[in-house]
Amino acid sequence: MQLTDYEKAMLDGVNGRAKAAAMDLLVRYGKAVGAERLVETNNVAGAFNASSPSVRHIVDKGFDAVYSELNLDSDEVVEIPHMAVNTWQLITGIDNDNWKLQGADESLVQSQRDSEAYLGDKGVNMCATCTPYQVGNVPIKGEHCAWMESSAVIYCNSVLGARTNVEGKESTGAAALTGRIPYWGYHLPENRFGTHLIEVDIAVDDMMDWGLLGYFVGEQVEENKPVLNNIMHHPNMVKLKHFGAAAASSGGVELYHIPGITAEANSLAEAFGHGKPVETLHYGRKEREQMYQKLQSATDRKVDFIMLGCPHNSIEQMALIAELLRGKRIHHDTELWVHTPRAIKQVAERNGYLRAIEAAGGVVMSDTCPAISRRMPKGVRVIATDSAKQAHYLPAIANVQGWFGSVSDCVNAAISGQWQGRV
Amino acid sequence: MRSQPVEAQAGQTIVIKGRAVVKGRAYGEALVTRETISGWGGINEREGTVIERRHELVGQSFAGKVLLFPGAKGSSGWSAFFHMTRLNGVSPAAMLFTRMTTKMALGAVVTRVPSMTDFEQDPFEHISTGDWVEVDADAGEVRITKSRQTD
Numbered sequence: 001m002q003l004t005d006y007e008k009a010m011l012d013g014v015n016g017r018a019k020a021a022a023m024d025l026l027v028r029y030g031k032a033v034g035a036e037r038l039v040e041t042n043n044v045a046g047a048f049n050a051s052s053p054s055v056r057h058i059v060d061k062g063f064d065a066v067y068s069e070l071n072l073d074s075d076e077v078v079e080i081p082h083m084a085v086n087t088w089q090l091i092t093g094i095d096n097d098n099w100k101l102q103g104a105d106e107s108l109v110q111s112q113r114d115s116e117a118y119l120g121d122k123g124v125n126m127c128a129t130c131t132p133y134q135v136g137n138v139p140i141k142g143e144h145c146a147w148m149e150s151s152a153v154i155y156c157n158s159v160l161g162a163r164t165n166v167e168g169k170e171s172t173g174a175a176a177l178t179g180r181i182p183y184w185g186y187h188l189p190e191n192r193f194g195t196h197l198i199e200v201d202i203a204v205d206d207m208m209d210w211g212l213l214g215y216f217v218g219e220q221v222e223e224n225k226p227v228l229n230n231i232m233h234h235p236n237m238v239k240l241k242h243f244g245a246a247a248a249s250s251g252g253v254e255l256y257h258i259p260g261i262t263a264e265a266n267s268l269a270e271a272f273g274h275g276k277p278v279e280t281l282h283y284g285r286k287e288r289e290q291m292y293q294k295l296q297s298a299t300d301r302k303v304d305f306i307m308l309g310c311p312h313n314s315i316e317q318m319a320l321i322a323e324l325l326r327g328k329r330i331h332h333d334t335e336l337w338v339h340t341p342r343a344i345k346q347v348a349e350r351n352g353y354l355r356a357i358e359a360a361g362g363v364v365m366s367d368t369c370p371a372i373s374r375r376m377p378k379g380v381r382v383i384a385t386d387s388a389k390q391a392h393y394l395p396a397i398a399n400v401q402g403w404f405g406s407v408s409d410c411v412n413a414a415i416s417g418q419w420q421g422r423v
Numbered sequence: 424m425r426s427q428p429v430e431a432q433a434g435q436t437i438v439i440k441g442r443a444v445v446k447g448r449a450y451g452e453a454l455v456t457r458e459t460i461s462g463w464g465g466i467n468e469r470e471g472t473v474i475e476r477r478h479e480l481v482g483q484s485f486a487g488k489v490l491l492f493p494g495a496k497g498s499s500g501w502s503a504f505f506h507m508t509r510l511n512g513v514s515p516a517a518m519l520f521t522r523m524t525t526k527m528a529l530g531a532v533v534t535r536v537p538s539m540t541d542f543e544q545d546p547f548e549h550i551s552t553g554d555w556v557e558v559d560a561d562a563g564e565v566r567i568t569k570s571r572q573t574d
Contacts, residue, residue: 028532033523070506073533150499166525169503170529252496393464396476396477
């Protein structure tokens with residue numbers, strides 16, 4: 001691999017042992033993918049926080065040891081300097097305020113707080129959400145990023161036209177200290193053209209419909225690059241957030257184009273780089289129904305737990321839930337958790353949305369989600385969610401039955417304790 | 424990749440060539456799946472087992488095995504989970520895969536076991552679960568000793 005003089009110096013330890021360890025990992029990783037060089041990045045979003053029980057024995061050795069082992073893959077414990085470039089913490093394991101409701105152990109909460117103090121001091125911005133683009137990290141077109149979190153990566157590449165691969169805990173840790181990431185995959189313009197044409201034959205408008213379309217697209221194209229044609233209703237951030245999260249869950253989609261809507265394609269010809277699609281697929285009434293059925297893993301209509309906000313809710317989603325709950329009370333056997341970034345929670349509080357949700361008996365969670373934390377209220381057997389991603393993962397992870405439906409289906413289930421959405 | 428009919432006999436040795444992703448040499452019994460594997464949510468990193476409910480290897484251990492699979496799928500936590508299998512002493516002995524992604528490459532690097540891809544012949548045509556496999560990533564070679572006659 002070709003390294004610049006500055007990169008060679010870092011590798012040789014001229015700028016300290018932490019940067020040398022970071023460069024060592026980037027070179028091993030770059031060679032593994034077959035990259036010819038590294039590229040500069042000033043936008044890293046990773047997972048740095050120590051909040052899971054499985055890393056406790058490393059936390060006992062100090063946070064430099066945690067970063068060295070888990071974020072640099074270094075055998076040697078190196079002293080971690082300030083982050084070299086803009087760096088963000090993604091979603092984490094514990095809600096700093098609602099940890100008791102999550103059933104988290106107090107010592108683990110303390111460990112997360114200590115970890116955040118350590119990381120904050122080194123310049124890791126604690127946005128603590130799977131949607132950094134909702135709370136101030138909005139990369140611009142063409143910007144080279146090093147991001148984890150599949151739903152954030154697909155949004156970053158497709159909607160914004162910035163450039164990132166799906167990075168991991170170790171590569172983002174190394175990128176944050178060096179400002180470098182392998183120049184491979186989606187960093188190269190020639191790898192960003194569409195491969196599969198999706199003819200959308202029915203109107204796709206609300207958030208649930210965008211989730212169903214995303215689930216179909218991911219299942220069909222796996223890791224390929226779909227291009228959507230004939231979109232009749234212009235989507236917004238919330239709808240594309242759900243579409244991308246679903247496509248990245250059922251498949252491994254990291255980039256898509258919607259000509260005239262997403263950043264890099266004004267026309268079908270541009271989306272395919274003036275080449276031809278390898279395959280054309282149709283999405284119609286039948287496919288929509290198949291996806292709807294696939295996302296239902298429940299048979300029992302009595303619902304214990306409603307999960308909203310995956311990916312984390314925007315302020316208008318919080319407003320809608322507050323509106324649906326105003327003057328109502330959720331069923332005494334049912335729990336409702338609504339997830340949103342902490343910065344948006346503050347706005348929701350100012351607007352009175354938080355009060356409306358809490359007055360109805362719901363909880364507004366930040367920093368985490370049940371799939372990441374693996375924490376839900378005790379004794380949950382049947383869940384309902386408005387998220388195709390959560391409906392895909394949570395039943396498998398937590399061994400529960402899952403219903404998938406619209407926001408109002410889910411809020412109605414919270415109020416009545418029964419799934420009354422379509423089966 | 425070219426595929427060819429296989430009429431291997433028990434005890435017969437086959438050599439296929441490929442590219443080293445992580446160098447080194449290791450050997451063990453093969454564990455083969457044509458389904459991609461999830462890291463986060465797909466494996467138990469303390470036990471070295473596949474836990475995804477709809478996966479054909481669910482409940483099986485890959486610890487100490489030569490794992491042949493298409494590649495990685497799912498969450499960006501893939502590398503972190505395979506990294507933990509190494510720290511917990513339950514990683515595969517070696518990894519052979521056919522679909523390169525950043526998740527797969529980084530995962531192989533931090534698991535630090537000999538890993539190979541870009542094979543000259545389809546490894547799924549030649550390697551079955553239970554075969555004895557020697558992975559020499561330094562030489563870019565996989566040596567397979569068939570455990571029984573394949574159909």
